[in-house]
Amino acid sequence: MPRPNILLITSDQQRADCNGFENKNIKTPHIDRLAREGTRFSACITPNLVCQPSRASILTGLLPLTHGVWDNGVDLDPRVGENGFAGTLARAGYQTGFIGKAHFSTKSTFAPTGTPECNKSQSKYGPDWFGPYMGFQHCELNVLGHLHRTRPLEKPPVGHYERWLVSRGIDEEGVKLWAAETRAGTGAAQTWFSALPAAWHSSTWIGDRAIQWINDASRNDKPFCAWVSFPDPHHAFDCPEPWSLMYDPKDMVLPKHRARDLERRPWWHKATLESKPQLADPEMLKFRAEGSRVPDQTDAQLAEMTANYYGMISQIDHNVGRMMSALESAGIADNTLVVYTTDHGELLGNHGLYLKGPTPYEDLLRVTMVVRGPGVAKSQLVTEPVSTLDLAATFYEHAGVAQPEAMQSRSLANLLRGGAETRDVAYSEWRVHPSRCGVALKLRVVRTKTHKCTFELESGAGELYDLVNDPGEMNNLFDDAAYAHVRRELHDMMRARPGNIADPLAEPIGMA
16 A cells, blocks of 8 residues: 555644534534544643744654744754654655745744745745745745734735735735724724635635645655645634624633633743733834733623634634545545644633733643544544644654654554553643743643643742643642642653753744
8 A cells, every 4th residue: 555645734823622523612514524534632732832832843743842942933943853754754755845834933033044934034035935944845835824913014025825915906905905804893802804805815825725736746656745734713813704704702602710810820820911021122022012912801802802713713624624625536535644733722711811821721732633544543532641742753653654863752653543552641841931921931731631730940830730620720739738649740750751951942033
């Protein structure tokens, strides 16, 4: 049998409970079908709570403090990136392609860095550049990912999609329509009903380009490995019609605990909300404040934000369906391993918090993972703690390719086959730079089937939750004597983290 194709599809900032198979209030029929025809993981976590480190971990199979991308604004070393799954599979005879948001390198940089994602280096990358990049032989990038109404689009535009969007209509009509509104809203933070036609939206463009690449690759004798990366439902919550009309805010079920209770939480929850990001550039500081911090929202505003967030996910699901149809039309669906996952979750008002930050509640830490393809059990639910870190080793095993080096990634192949296997723990880690929220943190998270503990290594503070008896994470048991033995066990797991830690760690060369 020929080696399987691999199609990795990711969204950005999608909660694990925002799929139809976990949440009857959201419509994701195509992702639900993947789950019915394959295996889903209910306790999959992200190795990091923000974009760049988690994406680098997916690519390399290494934890953030090992591959060195310890926060946004720190670039992945190309020598490390090229030894990730894309470069390894390419050297083993696979066709490799990347479509959409990569974010392996910093886009908002303090000075030109020379990468194809740097907003100050675009003179090096004209319309004829299509890779290679980080082991992917062919690339079509949506670099900015998330436009900002208060910041003009860079000139020249960064990325293939951005150049394409600028060319739509007359006098950059596409960009103007994206920022315009079809109707007034409640004033919800970073939320509006965009007038951009769905045909010009990044999710449509990514779906179109991915289908074209899959069709071209399927005509060759070699197997392919593609990463298709949607930048939604990351804020801004700006989905176009008809997706912005799909969910009525009045029907949204809001979090039960949507008031802040910082007095019950470790010190850094309050500090990161109230401290000033440490950035000298006033424009960068304004961008950080507007882009990463959301003021308290009324219930009506949170409902409108949630409805648009759901709409963005359903728009992605529509394009997932289009890609699945393309595999079927090309006759390769049965020999293609399809994975749907995301880089990290979204707080979406739970505990009175929004977007993302150094508060690893399940809303942010736990992510969707659905896998369908050859050798994958159907309609299977796996409850063992795993990580998106494990994808690289899984791809190597399915492709019959030796791993390039010792990794923290562990193949999911046996679990996917329905084999009996126990996973004790999954890891997440984040060294938070003070440019993000004004304080420096060293966070280590361990997640088991039943508990989760976060350790802040500098201060010795932490938080421990019993996920079985307290799934809403309301009671921090870190200093509870009755749970001292659990804390010790999880501390030992944290200290037993596999692999080395990079020393020294690189300094940030930008913000995001």
